[in-house]
Amino acid sequence: MNQEVSPVKDTAGAPLVSSDPVKLAARDVTVSYAEKKALIDVNIDIVERQVTSFIGPSGCGKSTFLRCFNRMNDTIDICRVEGRITLDNENIYDENVDPVQIRARIGMVFQKPNPFPKSIFENIAYGPRIHGLVTDKDDLDEIVHSSLEKAGLLKEVKDRLDAPGTSLSGGQQQRLCIARAIAVSPEVILMDEPCSALDPIATAKIEELIDDLRENYTIIIVTHSMQQAARVSQRTAFFHLGYLVECGDTETVFTNPEHELTQGYITGRFG
């Protein structure tokens, strides 16, 4: 495994973290769909056990970039990822790396809750079972219960674990998906607009959950809600037309952003 990290570059004004522990790092990442470049020369460090939010207008490349971190872009034939992305200093795009193993370490939650058409219990049990994380029924019960507990859903569903996952409300389904992601003990959770289909109360519960989860997990969240980025993340990265324009402490980005483009976007002046 290549341990080298390319020299730190101050690309597009993105300051790279120096002192905090880095969980994920991207160096000179360019992503193309056929001839079209969706991301250009992105450099970023994602700090361990923090929430980093990706913001930017539609088509800026933020979701494309998020999907690079667990090699979801591999599933798209015309998509090409160049550069290096490391998880704990190991290049996740090395030939000998199994993307399935990467996806077990880096879980993902999507915009629309997508529970399997199975029971609540089976939704959680599926991952640990196929990854061979459990040996017997007791182990599995334990993982299902602790995952639901961590996702803040156990109280609401403990008496109906056999009910279909799809019978839950939207917010509960999304927390079920988070529980399902947690069940395989990932180190990183990627969230692609996890609250955009939810009402404000369900959104608040997910945000509260994100705040709890960052004690144990590194989280990246793509969001269209600037307020959500401000509420849940410690660092914010702003993307525009495939470039990472600015990345910094959320507080700084929302009170005194460095770049005119960031300022224009977050204050609603984007023409």
Add this chain to the structure above:
Amino acid sequence: MTPKDDLHIVRSFSEELQTLSNRIAVMGGVAEAQLASAITAIESRDSELAVRVVDGDSELDDMETDINAFVVRLLALRQPVAADLRHIVGALKISSNIERIGDYAANVAKRTQIVNQFPQVRPVGGVIEMARLVRGNVQAVFDAYVQQNVEKAHDVWRGDEAVDEMHTSVFQELMTLMLEEPDTVPACTHLLFMIKNLERVGDHATNIAETIQFLVAGKPISAERPKKSSAAEAHEQDADAFTTSLESPR
């Protein structure tokens, strides 16, 4: 004036920010006019004008209340960030500074009515000169606000030292006269309060200058203001102690 010349996608938000700036500019204009009238009242020993200045202060109080309500509404409904947030929070602070400037102008006018009952004393010239200097700073700081001009704000910030020096010098002049001619003590005592009020107006102009720097650049003024000589500072402390003892209840 808005933080940036380009407009929000939501035009009504840009209009509201513009309205806020306009209200601050108008309020600043009223405070400056109050200060100018207070100076004229001292100069021409015009007690009627002084009464009008005192009565006019309630207009500034009402304006501040309106701006506060408008700011709370903007914060609640628009959830501003970055330059917009600084612009709105800055307006809240500035309106409070302007309200205090108005209070001091009214206090000066109140004491002018009493001073006018005594024969004119020589140091009044110094008081008027100091008042003009302060008024110049107030005028300059509102110009700096309207133009979002950080350089101009810095000039006001630095210019406060001259106000402090003049306060010390007029203070000395008044003390000397009181010692030499005890008959002048009543008039001079009121003039001492007046110069203290004017010195505080200068401080509020400085505060506004600092707020302008913050709302334009997002950072506080980093440089230190030129230090007074220790003798001047000690003298000022004496002066403060003296006026405080005069202000305490008899």
